[in-house]
Amino acid sequence: MSRIFITGSTDGLGLAAARTLMAEGHEVVLHARSPERTAALGSLAPSSLGVVTGDLNSADETRSVADQVNEIGRMDAVIHNAGVYLERGRGATPEGHARTIAVNTLAPYMLTVLVQRPDRLVYLSSGLHRSADTSLHDIDWVNRRWDAGQAYAESKLHVATLAAAVARLWPEVVSSAVDPGWVPTRMGGSNATDDLEMGHLTQTWLAVSSEHAARTSGKYWYHRQQTMPLGEVKQADFQDVMLRKLADLTGVEFP
Structure with a gap:
């Protein structure tokens, strides 16, 4: 039996996991x-080990989430599932811009550092990361004209890179990135064509399975099959630049 913390677990893939x-x-x-x-958790909450609350759009509340988890105790695995996609018209405001970056990029980074180190870390990326700008310039979109699709793609590049960096820098931790596919969740929409079940079962498999493949760190997964992320994800120099930028943005140093 393992202890697992799942961010964004009130609906979609997180709730299914x-x-x-x-x-x-x-x-x-x-x-x-x-x-x-x-x-929204209904009867699931009383049966859980605990429920932590906090808006990952807020740095202070993200820190509080980390503190709440640490008070419960060390986890065996953490699944960084929470994510947002703000379409133009809904997210074309400074607040919308900030939320996309905060929830998808900054929160997983902060929680990785602040939550007591588990044995396994699972990060939810997306195949859209392959269309991201890899310059790492203005990653918080302060000086660029907002593009919701590009911002989402970049955030998923960041989180895939974070997973690879953790695998390199923390060899005692099994760190994995997952592309769940385009699945019919609230964020994915009803027209999504991928398999919702395989989307979340890959996460759970990586979090707890004793199979050798699931215990192999630094891989990028789609429906329990290893696949190749964008080349920069695996480059140590690219990882280090990104970690430095995230440390500067959050004030949280990667150890």
Whole structure:
């Protein structure tokens, strides 16, 4: 039996992963954006190891989420599942820009550093990361004209790179990135064509399986099959530049 913390576990892939792991007998710490959002967990919450709350759009609340998890105790695995995609018209504001970067890039980085180091880390990326700008220039979109699709792609490049950097720098931790595909969640929409079940079962498999493949660090996965991310993801120099930028933006140093 393992202890697993899952960010963004009130709906979509995160909720599906939580249900699967709890059904298998694992202890799961759930995460909700606010106390009000915990209602979406229904009967799952009382059966969990705990529910932590905090909006990952806020650096202070992200720190609080880390503190709440650490108070519960050391996790065996953390699944960085939470993510947002703000379409033009909904996210074409400074607040929308900030939320995309904060939730998709800065929060996973901060939680990686601030939550007591587990045995396994799983990061939700996207195949769209392959279309991202790899310059790492103005990654928080302060000086560029906003492009919601490009910002999302870049955020998923960042998180895939974070997973690869952790695998390189923390050899005792199994760190993996997952492309769940375009799945019919609230974010993916009803027209999505990928397999929702395989989207979340890859996460849970990487978090707890004793199979050799699931315990192989530094890989990029799609439906339990290894695939190749964009080349920069695996480059140590690119990883180091990104980690430096994220440390500067958050004030949290990668150890």
